[in-house]
Structures are given as structure tokens and as C-alpha cells.
Amino acid sequence: MDVRARGTSLQVRMDQELRLSRPATRAVRNGVPLVLELDVEVRDGANLTLVATEQQQFEIRYLPMSEHWQLETPDRAAPRTYPRLRHVLAELSELRLTLDAIPLAPGDYELRTRIRLDLASLPAPMQLPSLVNRTWRHDSDWTQWPFRINA
């Protein structure tokens, strides 16, 4: 993870490893879109007070006619397509985020991120089974990264 401040925005580069479970892959191949939620928090480095928060959603779809995979990201108006699922996951593994309009005073901060599969976005019949089935758990732990804003 790398964090750089540019004015009132933060440039975040995240490298992570994403894998989908077999049920999740099977579901998306059968037309169930999967929504991944990325939670980002900026906390004060001294007392861990929440300074800013951001949530972004990434949606993965499968297109059976062209047998391509589609990734919808918040930073692009049109979705991108990929011939393989691993290309989608590789794209998500190297995220470049820009957090705008975050007024940060000089000092030490901590950036916390996590990514998880949004079970609530699943179709209703899948929600109860997904609550009791551990294979549907796609929650990463919080990852912290300290950074400093210089005067």
C-alpha cells in the first residue's frame, strides 16, 4: 500500500490478492453479479479518531454471449471487459484510488482499508444460505498504513 497526498486529495495504491470461492465463481457464471465493497477510513494517528471515510463498489459480471467478463468500477463510466476472470481479479488486485476533498492538517494519520463481498447485494434467495455458509465469506481484515502530511 502506498499513500501520497496531493493537495486535498490522497493518491492510494493498493496491491492485494483476491480470490473468489467456487460457489461465488459458479454464481457469477450463472448470472449473479458480484459486488465487492472497498471500505477506506482515514484516522488520526494519535487517537485513531475517524477523519474521513470512503466506500467504493466494484461489480463483476459474466457475459455468456461473448464469454467475456465485465468489471464496473466507480472511476469509469463504461465497464471494462476481460476475456478471463483472472484478468478481472488481477485488475482489482492493483487498485489506484484517488480520495478527493479530504482536508487534512499536517500530522500523522492512518489509512485503513478492507474489501469484502457484499452479501446484501445478492439475490434474496441467496442471502439466507450465504449467511450460514462460510464459503460465501469474502471479507478481508482491516489493513492499516500510516502516513504523514507535512506542513
Place this chain on the structure above:
Amino acid sequence: MALQDQRLKRALFRVFPILAALVVLLVSLVLVSDVQGEGTNRTYLWVLVLTLLALAILGLSIVSRVASLLRKVRRKEPGARLAARWVRNFLVFSLPPALIVYFFSAYFLTRTIDNWFDVQVEEALQDSLELGQAFLDQRTLDARNQSRALADELPLEDGRDAVRDTLLNNVSATGPVELALLNPSGSVVATASYDPLADLPELPGDYALLQGLERGEYAAAEPTGHGGLRVRVLQRLPAPRLGEVYLLQSIYPLPESITALTGSIEAEYFRYRNVAFLRGSLKQSFILILTLVLLLTVLLAILAALSAARRMVTPLSDLARATQRVAAGDLDQAVEFRTEDEVGFLATSFNDMSRALVSASEAAEEGRARLQAQGEYLETVLGSLSAGVMTLDPGGTLVRLNTAAESILDLPAGLAHGQSLDELAGSFGHVQPLAETIGRQVRRGRRDWQEEVRLEPGGRTRVLLARGSELPGSDYLDGGNVVVFDDVTILNQAQRDAAWAEVARRLAHEVKNPLTPIRLAAERLRMKLMDKLGARDADMLDRSANTIVAQVEALRKLVDAFGDYARDTELERAPVALDELIREVVHLYRQGDPTLQIELDLCEGPVGLQADAVQLRQLLHNLIRNAREAAGEGEVARLHIATRRETGAETDWLVLDVRDQGPGFPEAVLAKPFEPYVTFKPSGSGLGLAICRKIVADHDGQIEISNPDDGGALARVRLPLPEAGQRGSAVPRSRKA
């Protein structure tokens, strides 16, 4: 306040599981209503947790109540087994239908969901998709061939302008609409587009670029960002010079009609696949909801069974406990009841019965106390009577014997109760005459009778005057007989003593007077005729006269003795030291009779004995003489005289024992020990012991004679000693006889 808190807790304890059950029911309904919806409800997890929590509360509540019920059954508390049976039957009859409904519903749901999906529709959709894909494949193949041909025509050796011209000449509305020459990094070297307003060509992705470079070509139908489709072809061009590699990218659009159709096929196919895929999840959700409903039903059934059993059994248990307490004697019991049904009626009846029992018990207790008081009063009266009273049932068994009766008959206290007269006579032989008399009189059937009975307890004669009456029977009394008897021995003795005194007085008066003239006449005859008779006759006269004189003298002594016995002596009481008096008398006997050996074992004094010393001296003379004469003439007589002080319940006694080693008193004497003229000595007057008894009686004492087990005879005298305040301060000297 504490009681209110307790009631509140109890109410909450009862209501809480029901609230939990209602929550479960509500949650289940929500899930059922929303299971086919498209909503993304984040509260599902909390709802599920809440449901499980509610089920857990229900389960714990049931486990707690079942455990409590089992403990009560184990302790055999009233009503516990009935409650357990009630719960068991309730479950036996309610669970099977619930399970049947559950399995049938699950089967019905799964079959119904499966029926939603038509195999033919699925195949048609699959075929449509494959048709679309075949079309795209064909279009892609055409584009690739076209792109290959174009690649062969590109004049790479002629420079970029020649290439750009060639590209421009080959773009068209039907395709390719866009041509671009790319270097291996994907950068555009030259490009041409059919649309003059088009932006820079859309670059291929990494995968496509890699495929084009490694395999020589890449051709695929790709979705556009706006939901359409296009065919992208990458063709590796032959290198004009060593080290130079280029890719020709051709973009072929699809007709809008085709794109719309493929889009529609894809959307429908996808929707169908989506629903088909969700079929399993749908069934799982329904089974889960059904399971929750089943659990809810079962748990509620158990809870309802437990609650119903408790409500039904509690008043019965209260009744049973109250009945047990009544049976144990605690009659004042009341059972609370809140209903007007049969149980309420039973509780009311029980309370009425309990009150009636309490009233009856109090009345009985009052009657019993009254009877006890009367009994105690009767017992006191009987105990205070000097006469003996005994009651017999119709079978001749002793029902009651008062203290005086036991004393008169020499019976141990309480032993005679419950024995028949025959058994009593068998155990205590001296009662035999009384038993025979009572039996005989009862058999005669006379209502009232009276008879004198003579008993001989311990060798002494005891005369009883017995009077009997028949007791009438009633509803509560069996009847029987009551016998009252008095010890009239003393009365008889007194009568006999008076008679003997009268005889003695008459003898002394009638016999004593002629004795002196007889003696004088005999002596005068001997004196007048002695000288006138021959020696032989004179000798006979002398012997006859001596005989007359001797017999007259003996007769005079006898008359004197009768006189002593008949005389009413005026006692001159004074403090007497009995030990000194005994020693004086014994000293005289020792001097006069060397064959008499007397051992003394005397206590000092005792202080306080008020007696007539002359009478006591006479008493000692008589007792010692009796003992001496028992040994026989010329034989050594051994006497033992002892005194001791004896502390009694009401007064102290001075006990004087005179014992010899002779043959003992004959049975005739023991039978009538102090009867005048009852003697065992040929020369005795038979008045010695009678005089002793008279002296002792005059001193308010007691005298008894007996034959000890180790031989000899014993005369025991008991003289009362005054209380300490009435004694003299010093031991006085006894009066000289």
C-alpha cells in the same frame, strides 16, 4: 415490595418465552414474504441472529421447566407425575402431525420449485445462445480472413504514409470501420477510421495484445462499453526488417439488429440461468424457514403443554399437599382457587371439609380435655381413698386398681392392670382368696354383695371387708363389676384386744381374789396337820401343800400378767437414751445367766426419743426373755441387739432389732403374732408379744416379727423420733426401773 418483584419476575418468566416465540413467528413471516424479492436487506443477519436467540430462549425455558418437572417427579411431589404424563401425551399427539406437515410441505415446495423450470425452454434458450455465438464466430472468422488478406497487402517497406493510405482505402461502413497499425507495446503507429470524427482507436487489452504477438493473430467478439458487440482482430504482420514487429488491429461492427437480438438472447438466457441457479438457494431458504416454523411449532407445543400441565396440576397439587397435611394431623388447611370449574368446586369442598374437620377436632379436643379432667379427678379421688377399689370388665379382667388397692394387696404399682383375676392370683398367690371370693360372688349374679376376706401376705394375716357391685353396661361401656375393700385387720385386732383386755380384767378380778385364801388355807392345813400325821402322810401333805402353793403362785403370776395386759397405762414420756437403757438391761441378764451371749450394735442415743422408760424396759425384758427361751433350757443362747436411725419420708424412726439364733417363730405365731395366748412355749402365758405390741402401740410405733432367711428369729421395733425442733438438747439419762 419483594413479593411484587417476585410476582413480576414470575410473570416475565412466563411471558418472555411467548414473546420470543412471537418474535420468531414474525421473523419467519418476514422471511417468507421477502424470500423471492429482489431486495438487499442487510438486516437479514440480525434477523437470523434474533431468531436463533429467540429459539434458544424458548429452548432454555423448556429445558428449565422440564428439568424442574423431572426433579419433582423424582421427589414424588404431588401432581408431578400427572403433569409429566400430560406433557408426554400432549407431545405424542401434537408432534407427529407437525412433522408430517413439515415433511410434506418441504416435499411440496421442492417439487413446485422444480416444476417452475421447463427443460424445453432452457434448451431453446441454450440453442439461441449457441446460435448467436455461432453467428459471432462466423462473423469473427470472416473478419479474421479479411484481416489476413489486408495484412498481406500492407506496404510496410514503403513507409507510414503508404500504410496509412492503404488503411484508409480499406475501411468501410460494413467493416472494418477502424484499422490501426500497432507496435508490440500496443502504441498506435498508423490508424484509419471510417468515421472521420472518431477518436483514437480503442487499444486492445493485454490479453489480446499478448495473443496477437505470441500466436500471430487474435480474433474475438468483444462487448462494447455500451452493451453492444464488435469483432476485434489482431494480425501480426511479417517483419520488413529484422527486429520490427507490428500488429494490425481491425474493428468490425455488428449490425444493430443483430446486436439487439444477441443482447436480448443473452439477457433472457442469463435471467433464466440466474433463476435456475437460484433454485437451490430458494429451496434451501424455504427449508430453512420451514424448519424455523417447525421448531417454533414444536417448542411452542412443548411450552404450551408444560404451561397447561402446570395450570391444570397446580391446584390438584395444592389439594394433594393439603390432603397430606390433613392426614398428618394438621387440619387447618385451605386451598386457594381462582376458577369456577370442577377444580374450583373441589377446592371449595375441600376447604369446607377442612373447616368442618377443624370444628369437629376442636369439639373432640374439648371433649377429650373434659374427659381427661374428669378422669384425672376420678383418679385423684380414687387415689385419695383409703379403701381399695378395683374394676373388672365382664370378662373378669382388671381395668383399674387404685393405689390403696395395690398397697392393701401388696401388689407392685401398675402390674395388675390388664390381668384377669386368675392371672393375678397365679402371679401373686396371697391374692387368691380375694380372687376366689370375687369370682364366686360374680358368678352368683348378685348385684351387690359384701364379704370378709382373709389374706396372708408375707405370713401375716390381713382381713379385708370386700363389697362388690355390678356396673351397668351402656353403648360406650361394657359394664363389669366394681369391688371396694377395706383393710379391717386393725379394726379386728382392736376388737380382739378389747375383748382380751376385758377377759384379762375379769380374770384378774375374779381369779386373783381367791388365790390368797387358797394359799393361806393350804399353808394352814400343812401347819395344823403336819404334826398329827404319820411320817408318810405328813410327807404327802407337805408335797400337796407345796404343790398348791406353787400352783397358786403360778396362777397369781398369770393373773398379774393378765392384769398388766389389761391395764390402761398412763405413759410418762421423757427423753430416753435407748442405748444406755439397753446396756443396763443387758448387764442384768449377763450377770444372771452365763449361758446368754448378747452382742450389741447400738447407735448413739438417739437424741430426741420421748418414751416411757419403764415401758421400754418391760419391752426389752420381754423381747430378751423370748429370745433366751427360744434357745432351750441350759443351752447357750446368742442374741444380737442393734439400734439404728432410719430416715423416712415423713418422719425418722428408731429401729430396734432383737435377733436370736434359735429355731425361729412357729407358723402359728407368725400367723397371729401378737394374739394373746398364742405361744410356742409350754410354760408361756402367750402374753409376752401381745404386751410388747401394746407398749409399742402406746408409743405410736410398729412391731413386727419374722424369721430371717439365714435362720433365727427377729423382732423389729420402730419408734418414731420427733422432728429436730421438738428434740431435747442433751441425751437424758433413762429412768431406773
